[in-house]
Amino acid sequence: MLSKTIRIPGTTANCGPGFDAVGMACTIYNYLTIEETGNHEIHVEVEGEGIGQIPDSEGNIAVQAALSVFDRVHYDHTGFVMKMKNAVPLARGLGSSAAAIVGGLVAANCFTGEQLSTAELLDMATAIEGHPDNVAPALLGGVTVSFMDDEMHAKSLRFVPPTPLAMVVAVPDFSLATSAARQVLPKHVAYQDAVFNVSRVALLIGSLCSGDYRYLSSGLEDKLHQPYRKPLIKGIDSVFVAAQQAGAIGTAISGSGPCIIAFTTKNAQKIGKAMVLAFQSQDIGARYYVLELDTQGAQEVL
Structure with a gap:
């Protein structure tokens, strides 16, 4: 067969x-x-x-x-x-x-x-x-x-990208349907927020294409969807901070969440452990993966 x-x-x-x-x-x-x-x-x-x-x-x-x-x-x-x-x-x-x-x-x-x-x-x-x-x-x-x-x-x-980049993904022990994450998004956004995102996505793609990650942290900033989805992911701010303090270049919500992804060129295991501990500090179980492209x-x- x-x-x-x-x-x-x-x-x-x-x-x-x-x-x-x-x-x-x-x-x-x-x-x-x-x-x-x-x-x-x-x-x-x-x-x-x-x-x-x-x-x-x-x-x-x-x-x-x-x-x-x-x-x-x-x-x-x-x-x-x-x-x-x-x-x-x-x-x-x-x-x-x-x-x-x-x-x-x-x-x-x-x-x-x-x-x-x-x-x-x-x-x-x-x-x-x-x-x-x-x-x-x-x-x-x-x-x-x-x-x-x-x-x-x-x-x-x-x-x-010409320069390898590791992706550390913290996976909390709860799910979040994409449909639910879309329901919290506004129907209209402020002009200045749209301009903000245009500059940031240009910076993101420029950083990735060049392999110059000095501005990748700024290139991951967003005002169109993440601010509205953050309340759906308990402990997210502490996870972002923990990842960055452990050496992450930048962080973002992966897709519509609730996974949090940190980008780095070093200390990936340290970053993953820090993100899991940050979730656990909010009484949320979590695990992490260190992934490549x-x-x-x-x-x-x-």
């Missing part, structure tokens, strides 16, 4: 001021396998993160993504089992839904002879997710700057 397995990186999006536009692929991975069964049924098996929470039927978002590929290329499947082995925490701001969507799309595309281009897969992933900031780095790897063109097609500029994106595992 035909079988295809895909490795998909987790992602951090927004990266401070780059709301719904900037994303980075991280070296934490989910594995997704589509295996033909011939019984004309669809079944999902989950291992690791999300076990007991992720739907095990056609309602699974990865299954829906795979079926959209089958429909687009006119492939009449004869039943399959989808096996998901997940390391990306669920609903924490590390792109778990994007990984599922991209995994389903890429696995189904490989399964059917790679008839769809990367650009088509990015468009399809964005349509399912609603925005490209997580799905683009999950698909492409590296740092991505994404936008919708005049015809509402997703486009993404991908690059890899994934440069491959979603890849078939042979």
Whole structure:
């Protein structure tokens, strides 16, 4: 029976001021396998993160993504089992839904002879997710700057910083749905806040492209979404301070949270421990990962 397995990186999006536009692929991975069964049924098996929470039927978002590929290329499947082995925490701001969507799309595309281009897969992933900031780095790897063109097609500029940068991610023991994090955002923002973010996201991309991180801390500042989401993440200010005192270059909410990400070129373990202790001081359990930039994106595992 035909079988295809895909490795998909987790992602951090927004990266401070780059709301719904900037994303980075991280070296934490989910594995997704589509295996033909011939019984004309669809079944999902989950291992690791999300076990007991992720739907095990056609309602699974990865299954829906795979079926959209089958429909687009006119492939009449004869039943399959989808096996998901997940390391990306669920609903924490590390792109778990994007990984599922991209995994389903890429696995189904490989399964059917790679008839769809990367650009088509990015468009399809964005349509399912609603925005490209997580799905683009999950698909492409590296740092991505994404936008919708005049015809509402997703486009993404991908690059890899010339100077290595570690990402220390503190993962608190509670989840935060993206929908809930979006509900607290204002419908309008002050002109000066928009100008502030334009300057900061330019500084962020300039710092990353050049590998000159002297201004990265300022480049991670934001006034469009983080101030409104901070009340949803207990202890966030103390975690930011702890990370910076331990040597972090800068900090941000990862995606819509509640994970907090610190960027650094040294002392990553010290920073991670300090962030966990800061959460614990607020009676919140937490763990941390030290991650690097994934440069491959979603890849078939042979």
